[in-house]
Amino acid sequence: MISADIKSHSDSIYRYWGKANASAEDVPQYHLLPYHCLDVAAVGHRLLSQQSRLAQDIAEFLQIDTDQLRQMFVFALLLHDLGKFAAAFQGLKQFPDSPLISYENCPPYDAKNARHDMLGAVLLFQLFERRLLDLEQDLALADDDDSEDFLFLLLDISMGHHGKPIQRSTDKVEQKRFFQSYCREKDLLAAADFIKQVYCLIPVNWPTELLYQRDWLDRFKQISWQLAGMAVLSDWLGSDSSIFNYQDSPESLADYWISALSRAEQAVAKTELFKPLAINGFDSVAQQFGFSPSPLQRWAELVVIDGPGQLFILEDVTGAGKTEAALALTHRMMALGHADGFYFGLPTMATSNAMYKRVANHYRKMYRKEGAAAPSLVLAHGANKMDEEYQASIGEPELVPYHLDDNYAREDESTSSFCNQWLADSRKKALLAPVGVGTIDQALLAILPRKHQVLRLLGLHRKVLIFDEVHSADSYMLELLDDLLQMHLRQGGSAILLSATLSTMQRSKLCQSWQQAAHIAQPQIPQNFNFPLTTHVSANGYFNETEMNSRPEVSRELAVEFVHSEADCVDLLVNAAQENQCVVWVRNSVKDALRAYEAVVEQLGTEENVLLFHSRFVLGDRKRIEDKVLAIFGKASMAKDRAGKILICTQVFQESLDADADLMISDLCPIDDLIQRAGRLHRHTRNAQRQYQAGITEHRPAPLLLVHCPEWQDEPKVDWLSRQFRDTEAVYRSPGKLWLGLRILRELGAIRMPLQARQLIEAVYGENAREQIPDSLTDKHLLAVSKDRQMQGAANQQKIQWELGYNQASAIHWFDDSIEISTRFSDLEYVEVLVLRSTNAGSLEPLIGDTKYPVALSTVKLEKRKTADCLAIIPEHLEAQVRALSERFPAIKFLQCWLPELDSNFSYCSQKGVVKMQNEEVQ
Helix, strand or coil: CCCCCCCCCCHHHHHCEEEEECCCCCCCCEEEHHHHHHHHHHHHHHHCCCCCHHHHHHHHHHCCCHHHHHHHHHHHHHCCCHHHHCHHHHCCCCCCCCCCCCCCCCCCCCCCCCCHHHHHHHHHHHHHHCCCCCHHHHHCCCCCHHHHHHHHHHHHHHHCCCCCCCCCCCCHHHHHHHHHHHCCHHHHHHHHHHHHHHHHHCCCCCCCCCCCCHHHHHHHHHHHHHHHHHHHHHHHHHCCCCCCCCCCCCCCHHHHHHHHHHHHHHHHHHCCCCCCCCECCCCCHHHHHCCCCCHHHHHHHHCCCCCCCEEEEEECCCCCCHHHHHHHHHHHHHHCCCCCEEEEEECCHHHHHHHHHHHHCCHHHHECCCCCCCCCEEEECCCHHHCHHHHHCCCCCCCCCCCCECCCECCECCHHHHHHHHHCCHHHHCCCCCEEEEEHHHHHHHHCCECCHHHHHHHCCCEEEEECCHHHCCHHHHHHHHHHHHHHHHCCCEEEEEECCCCHHHHHHHHHHHHHHCCCCCCCCCCCCCCCEEEEEECCCCEEEEECCCCHHHCEEEEEEEECCHHHHHHHHHHHHHCCCCEEEECCCHHHHHHHHHHHHHHHCCCCCEEEECCCCCHHHHHHHHHHHHHHHECCCCHHHHCCCEEEECCHHHHHCCECECEEEEECCCHHHHHHHHCCECCCCECCCCCECCCCCCCCCCCEEEEECCCCCCCCCCCCCCCCCHHHHHHHCCHHHHHHHHHHHHHHCEEEECCCHHHHHHHHHCCCHHHHCCHHHHHHHHHHHHHHHHHHHHHHHHCCCHHHCCCHHHCCCCECCCCCCCCCCCCCCEEEEEEEEECCCCCEEECCCCCCCHHHHCEEEEECCCCHHHCCCCCHHHHHHHHHHHHHCHHHHHCEEECHHHCCCEEEECCCEEEECCCCCCC
């Protein structure tokens, strides 16, 4: 409510600028600071309207009404740029002949140690210290330390609007030093005058009975993360100068506030964010997807959903319809009003691409078009711009880039610069879109202390998280996933986890964490060891495990035999290819794959029908090879495509491709990985012409999985694995687990899914499996266990202490966007390397001559110590050409440039990738 008597204004607050034009030709040259603060507050007022589900959820959680919540939030936003009253900031720009304040001996601005957002806290602290701001008279709060502490807690939310919490010291001596170094007395008086005026304009009905209750303050700290995300968004939208035009002449705050509210409506409407989306009612799987439901999908149609906060774990074999079951559950939760959208996270970019195509064909059926906005679907990973189907789609939301304001200083960019950079990256933007598909990493970044983390977290509000192949998470990622799920539940979210090979221990950990986050007094532990299985945990205390049946057509039996030498593997591949089969050998390291490729090519005498696929190719070649592999091994491939083709590959094959081999050899690997690899053997039923045909009896001979492994030993020696499989032990660490997996395979003689799925997994990962490891392999297993604990510890070091609220102390370090925080553990450091080539004209160009994305397509990630650091550096006489290239492609400055033709140790070719010379392949 605007106070009717607010008609006049004090001149002092209108002598400070808040935003400056980047172009000298634009008029006006600056936007007055009070008006920018009102612009941002008006956007926050609009975003937290009474109709906002986020506002309703937060207000209910805090046990206050939405008006009180909105008033507190708007007050915080009014002070978000209080630090711009500081003399050091005002001295950054000079506007000759303007009425703006001027200083003699203006203090220098320090964007690294005393940015304007942190200076806001300095000014506020001094206002209280000098009694220039009276809590009771000026802000209608009790005049005590508790009120002051709460105000700083509230303003942490808005002053951290550049994506990270501000560094706020409570030391009086340090605060005074900062003030004397960067501010002047008249700045303090102007800041006090501004606070008093805006509070009179937009007063707050404080929930005074709650402000001093510890439990309520803990609740406020919990929701401070969502409010901080709203503050960032409010600042972005309120900085859109195409709507909030620059104004350099004073008018009353009351009059300006009315116009700011009107403009805020336009700013929010300009984006897709928070537009109401009408959800269609869910009918049935048959109606939604056009086929009869599998047992799992039928369960998804009928299971009771008792509110938000649902966790579903769906375990079934590949091809059982887990994706459709997850989408059916998601649609039902949305139709019941428990969610507005979803994010589908997968382990790799390639699987994300494939899932994007599946979701794109279906998700619009979830939303009604009449009178509502068309929802957007965003593909979220680093190479999405190279995905042609995604680029051809019309789903990506248009968040229009802003007119650029002038940057304040080298390390203090303007809001419009932040916003444009962030929205240009669809990996980040996807979490704000109603529907997103991408890697699981993009969601995990919402719970890591990285700049704009709160925006990611805000984007997950009222979404269902669907994560596929959760078994592929190592100890590090599982620890982060556990934290993400708990935080997601605390903000009312739901999750669906899919797997074909989840261990009981992993399932138990996930279930208990969910119940812990829901504060369930007596959490239940999973007891059912059957497979397929659904596990349903509700925040309301419901817990159920339901045994499932798989569709007969996806039940499989793969005979397993064992091969003990590389030479025998090469012979088997060549003989099968000569019988017109298409065959795959999945190796555990790039080095092993390169050696196998050379051996096969040598025996065949040609490279024509042999493909090599691993991670050491530049993205352009990797994508080309992936497309070729799918053309040969994919569902639509024909006999003429497949005949006589050999693929040598690494784990990228098991993680990424919907491929189908006639014969497969796999290096010995953990049993869950082996099951995933085996899923690409006779994956699609084929007729006598080797053409895919659904619902028929397979015409090929019974499938056979060949496992390349050491000779079996009941009592293995300590070097049982490393003697012949050195790289395998380096990758998987515990020879004991591989020995257990080999033992159960020998015992069963086949992989029978789903009949023996649980037996296979629990033989290696079960509670008592460790006791079965031979003594000779125990020490190495314990080292692997120690490494797992190290990974868990590393993940815990990265975690945010949510209970402290949105402030600097909630994490050991807060990182900028330019600093990579890994969501996956690695002992090794990796470097992005840009591969260059010389042109006939003597200039340097990216290796892949693509017209749109040459840099991205010419980049490869290499291990730093053994590879990237050993590459030849660009010679001095070519440095000028690299600089010229960087001017055309600014992203190059973040990459290591390499010109293979001048390197005597390493080379690059499109068939093999990065290779060490003299046949000593990359490690």
